[in-house]
Amino acid sequence: xxxxxxxxxxxxxxxxxxxxxxxxxxxxxxxxxxxxxxxxxxxxxxxxxxxxxxxxxxxxxxxxxxxxxxxxxxxxxxxxxxxxxxxxxxxxxxxxxxxxxxxxxxxxxxxxxxxxxxxxxxxxxxxxxxxxxxxxxxxxxxxxxxxxxxxxxxxxxxxxxxxxxxxxxxxxxxxxxxxxxxxxxxxxxxxxxxxxxxxxxxxxxxxxxxxxxxxxxxxxxxxxxxxxxxxxxxxxxxxxxxxxxxxxxxxxxxxxxxxxxxxxxxxxxxxxxxxxxxxxxxxxxxxxxxxxxxxxxxxxxxxxxxxxxxxxxxxxxxxxxxxxxxxxxxxxxxxxxxxxxxxxxxxxxxxxxxxxxxxxxxxxxxxxxxxxxxxxxxxxxxxxxx
Amino acid sequence: xxxxxxxxxxxxxxxxxxxxxxxxxxxxxxxxxxxxxxxxxxxxxxxxxxxxxxxxxxxxxxxxxxxxxxxxxxxxxxxxxxxxxxxxxxxxxxxxxxxxxxxxxxxxxxxxxxxxxxxxxxxxxxxxxxxxxxxxxxxxxxxxxxxxxxxxxxxxxxxxxxxxxxxxxxxxxxxxxxxxxxxxxxxxxxxxxxxxxxxxxxxxxxxxxxxxxxxxxxxxxxxxxxxxxxxxxxxxxxxxxxxxxxxxxxxxxxxxxxxxxxxxxxxxxxxxxxxxxxxxxxxxxxxxxxxxxxxxxxxxxxxxxxxxxxxxxxxxxxxxxxxxxxxxxxxxxxxxxxxxxxxxxxxxxxxxxxxxxxxxxxxxxxxxxxxxxxxxxxxxxxxxxxxxxxxxxxxxxxxxxxxxxxxxxxxxxxxxxxxxxxxxxxxxxxxxxxxxxxxxxxxxxxxxxxxxxxxxxxxxxxxxxxxxxxxxxxxxxxxxxxxxxxxxxxxxxxxxxxxxxxxxxxxxxxxxxxxxxxxxxxxxxxxxxxxxxxxxxxxxxxxxxxx
Numbered sequence: 060x061x062x063x064x065x066x067x068x069x070x071x072x073x074x075x076x077x078x079x080x081x082x083x084x085x086x087x088x089x090x091x092x093x094x095x096x097x098x099x100x101x102x103x104x105x106x107x108x109x110x111x112x113x114x115x116x117x118x119x120x121x122x123x124x125x126x127x128x129x130x131x132x133x134x135x136x137x138x139x140x141x142x143x144x145x146x147x148x149x150x151x152x153x154x155x156x157x158x159x160x161x162x163x164x165x166x167x168x169x170x171x172x173x174x175x176x177x178x179x180x181x182x183x184x185x186x187x188x189x190x191x192x193x194x195x196x197x198x199x200x201x202x203x204x205x206x207x208x209x210x211x212x213x214x215x216x217x218x219x220x221x222x223x224x225x226x227x228x229x230x231x232x233x234x235x236x237x238x239x240x241x242x243x244x245x246x247x248x249x250x251x252x253x254x255x256x257x258x259x260x261x262x263x264x265x266x267x268x269x270x271x272x273x274x275x276x277x278x279x280x281x282x283x284x285x286x287x288x289x290x291x292x293x294x295x296x297x298x299x300x301x302x303x304x305x306x307x308x309x310x311x312x313x314x315x316x317x318x319x320x321x322x323x324x325x326x327x328x329x330x331x332x333x334x335x336x337x338x339x340x341x342x343x344x345x346x347x348x349x350x351x352x353x354x355x356x357x358x359x360x361x362x363x364x365x366x367x368x369x370x371x372x373x374x375x376x377x378x379x380x381x382x383x384x385x386x387x388x389x390x391x392x393x394x395x396x397x398x399x400x401x402x403x404x405x406x407x408x409x410x411x412x413x414x415x416x417x418x419x420x421x422x423x424x425x426x427x428x429x430x431x432x433x434x435x436x437x438x439x440x441x442x443x444x445x
Numbered sequence: 446x447x448x449x450x451x452x453x454x455x456x457x458x459x460x461x462x463x464x465x466x467x468x469x470x471x472x473x474x475x476x477x478x479x480x481x482x483x484x485x486x487x488x489x490x491x492x493x494x495x496x497x498x499x500x501x502x503x504x505x506x507x508x509x510x511x512x513x514x515x516x517x518x519x520x521x522x523x524x525x526x527x528x529x530x531x532x533x534x535x536x537x538x539x540x541x542x543x544x545x546x547x548x549x550x551x552x553x554x555x556x557x558x559x560x561x562x563x564x565x566x567x568x569x570x571x572x573x574x575x576x577x578x579x580x581x582x583x584x585x586x587x588x589x590x591x592x593x594x595x596x597x598x599x600x601x602x603x604x605x606x607x608x609x610x611x612x613x614x615x616x617x618x619x620x621x622x623x624x625x626x627x628x629x630x631x632x633x634x635x636x637x638x639x640x641x642x643x644x645x646x647x648x649x650x651x652x653x654x655x656x657x658x659x660x661x662x663x664x665x666x667x668x669x670x671x672x673x674x675x676x677x678x679x680x681x682x683x684x685x686x687x688x689x690x691x692x693x694x695x696x697x698x699x700x701x702x703x704x705x706x707x708x709x710x711x712x713x714x715x716x717x718x719x720x721x722x723x724x725x726x727x728x729x730x731x732x733x734x735x736x737x738x739x740x741x742x743x744x745x746x747x748x749x750x751x752x753x754x755x756x757x758x759x760x761x762x763x764x765x766x767x768x769x770x771x772x773x774x775x776x777x778x779x780x781x782x783x784x785x786x787x788x789x790x791x792x793x794x795x796x797x798x799x800x801x802x803x804x805x806x807x808x809x810x811x812x813x814x815x816x817x818x819x820x821x822x823x824x825x826x827x828x829x830x831x832x833x834x835x836x837x838x839x840x841x842x843x844x845x846x847x848x849x850x851x852x853x854x855x856x857x858x859x860x861x862x863x864x865x866x867x868x869x870x871x872x873x874x875x876x877x878x879x880x881x882x883x884x885x886x887x888x889x890x891x892x893x894x895x896x897x898x899x900x901x902x903x904x905x906x907x908x909x910x911x912x913x914x915x916x917x918x919x920x921x922x923x924x925x926x927x928x929x930x931x932x933x934x935x936x937x938x939x940x941x942x943x944x945x946x947x948x949x950x951x952x953x954x955x956x957x958x959x960x961x962x963x964x965x966x967x968x969x970x971x972x973x974x975x976x977x978x979x980x981x982x983x984x985x986x987x988x989x990x991x992x
């Protein structure tokens with residue numbers, strides 16, 4: 060019996076040690092997986108990485124000392140080796156020592172920790188401002204100085220593959236769940252201020268390469284800043300539980316050299332001017348239905364589903380619904396201002412007038428909702444401007 | 446002194462009637478439903494907690510199965526969120542907390558030389574509320590609007606998007622709170638009034654001390670939680686705007702209130718674990734607990750600090766710099782008394798004469814793995830680094846290290862330690878050890894890779910993930926399945942010990958055991974101490990050292 064126990068213990072310990080070493084050393088190399096925090100590409104992220112490593116090593120050293128003392132004791136001071144128990148019960152000197160020494164270690168840790176925090180929270184003069192608005196389950200980015208805005212959602216490929224039992228192997232989808240339809244484009248080596256808020260529930264905007272995350276909270280405006288040192292594509296995700304599609308609202312930054320960025324801004328401004336002119340003209344039913352189908356698929360189908368049947372209980376069907384087949388005024392009201400206490404957004408500020416008009420036209424004529432209504436972008440513009 | 450005098454008097458009058466009372470009530474209803482006996486209520490609590498441990502564990506299995514591979518294979522994201530939320534609520538309020546109350550019920554009267562708990566009828570009620578509270582909570586999973594899906598923290602505005610079933614969740618939380626508060630009042634009344642003459646405060650076993658402090662924490666913070674969820678209730682159903690920004694409310698205020706409850710809450714789950722481990726290590730090291738007084742002061746310091754660190758859960762909500770600095774420094778300070786505890790445990794083992802029965806194995810596993818969780822907690826306290834760690838799997842790994850191989854291992858250590866005392870039979874040492882090694886290895890396979898996942902950038906509470914996180918999730922899930930299955934061994938050992946074991950336990954049970962509970966036969970008489978026991982260095986562990 061005794062021998063058997065020793066054998067079990069020895070086998071188990073060996074297995075545990077091998078497993079631990081495999082996890083520490085072999086597994087990352089074998090799988091190509093990252094196991095540590097990224098150094099990132101901003102002054103803050105590098106400071107945070109350094110801080111993380113410093114504290115990690117202090118903790119590892121403390122752990123090794125404590126566990127060594129313990130295992131020495133376990134090996135040497137056992138009854139089976141005939142060790143007699145000592146009589147000592149306390150030592151005020153020892154208690155003072157292991158109170159004072161940890162306090163000193165904490166003070167040493169607090170110095171870089173305080174410096175890093177001040178560096179993060181005391182923003183320098185910034186050169187441009189991006190307003191980030193989180194909503195279920197997308198991000199809206201507004202370039203405050205350049206008057207450009209865009210909505211960034213999960214890329215359609217990922218969005219199709221992530222359905223329950225979609226039959227698509229995520230490995231075949233490029234950047235599965237970390238790709239968006241329209242990334243946030245930013246210039247390199249520019250001090251950028253972010254102002255972050257939310258339209259519905261709390262979200263959290265996190266790109267690990269920037270070195271921080273910050274909550275997007277309705278009714279609050281949070282601030283953060285960054286200066287990205289290298290052009291490239293950086294990916295992140297919403298980090299605060301925000302409902303059923305919390306896992307499906309990624310963030311992608313496309314960081315460009317300054318000249319390329321300027322060109323991109325001009326393209327966007329031209330595009331927006333073009334859209335503005337578009338609102339004023341009269342649209343055909345076909346045009347509205349085509350655009351509407353597109354808008355519905357990217358914006359509305361997450362909740363109301365592609366076939367308009369909704370997803371009980373939180374997300375009502377549009378097919379044959381009182382709103383989508385009832386008075387047009389009420390329908391427009393719901394779409395523009397949302398419905399409080401539900402996941403229905405106020406889309407008025409999120410989408411262009413043409414998009415809203417098209418989506419309304421589409422939902423009032425698709426899924427067997429044959430109302431025959433055609434909503435013109437002009438009408439939406441008139442209602443929005445009172 | 447006057448308290449002890451009246452106590453002695455009470456005992457005498459009790460003793461006069463004892464011949465009539467010292468038999469168990471007959472009939473199932475009388476014995477269990479109407480019971481006022483601390484041991485029977487303790488057993489009810491422990492059985493209930495074990496049941497909840499498996500229900501919450503089954504939910505964890507659903508979570509780990511969905512996370513086994515990228516892509517959604519088993520459940521819709523909304524149901525996944527219901528699982529994570531319910532798993533946490535069930536494990537915190539249904540498994541760990543009631544299990545500790547069960548231990549308190551069983552052991553505190555035995556350890557301080559009392560015949561029973563101070564308030565036996567309230568004791569009955571505080572248990573029997575729980576099955577109704579959890580039936581109500583679990584029933585929400587069957588309702589149209591589903592179970593709560595906003596995380597156990599119930600942050601508004603998300604929690605307010607829930608349907609009608611949310612009211613059931615709020616009332617269930619209210620009932621759990623009432624049960625906890627009544628249990629705590631009972632613990633405090635028992636410890637302060639029912640100690641045998643001569644059992645001064647600084648002679649009490651450390652488990653009694655940690656529970657006394659835990660009970661004060663519970664009474665302080667459960668009403669805070671009740672207030673927070675009541676405000677959610679009125680925001681949801683009665684049109685108030687406590688947390689609704691559009692109505693002039695403040696969603697961040699909820700987080701402050703919640704974590705003012707929530708941080709002491711995590712110490713409510715761990716302090717009794719400190720107590721149990723401080724009983725077990727001296728027994729199997731055959732050496733008195735090192736630094737008993739320091740351990741008591743460290744426990745009290747941890748309890749005090751737990752009230753002033755709550756916003757370290759909220760470093761990303763956008764606090765002023767001074768606020769962040771304060772909460773960082775205060776949180777780092779917790780490492781000091783916690784370190785004192787770990788150093789004292791190691792010093793207790795040092796130069797001892799150790800044997801490694803199952804309770805000792807779980808206690809040593811606790812010290813090692815809880816320390817790992819404590820060190821990652823220290824990392825999380827560093828605000829600037831927490832801006833990366835926050836809401837990732839690094840946090841998930843941290844709090845599971847302190848709760849599973851922390852609290853839960855201590856519960857198992859305690860269960861093995863006192864099972865022979867409770868039942869009068871020895872459990873199977875062989876199967877106990879198998880249970881320990883399976884659990885200790887699989888729990889690390891389950892939670893250690895989650896550190897890597899978090900550092901590499903995987904947020905928590907997501908039902909699906911990018912393919913770069915696939916391998917460690919699969920390893921973690923495999924560990925989870927093994928850990929889950931291993932707990933069936935635990936049930937097997939308990940059932941065997943209670944019904945089948947033929948090896949009778951002595952009163953002392955363990956060679957090195959000290960304390961009043963070991964002076965009684967195993968199992969102890971139905972009314973524990975009919976006459977006050979003698980308190981001296983032969984009966985209690987800390988008789989000679991208090992200073």
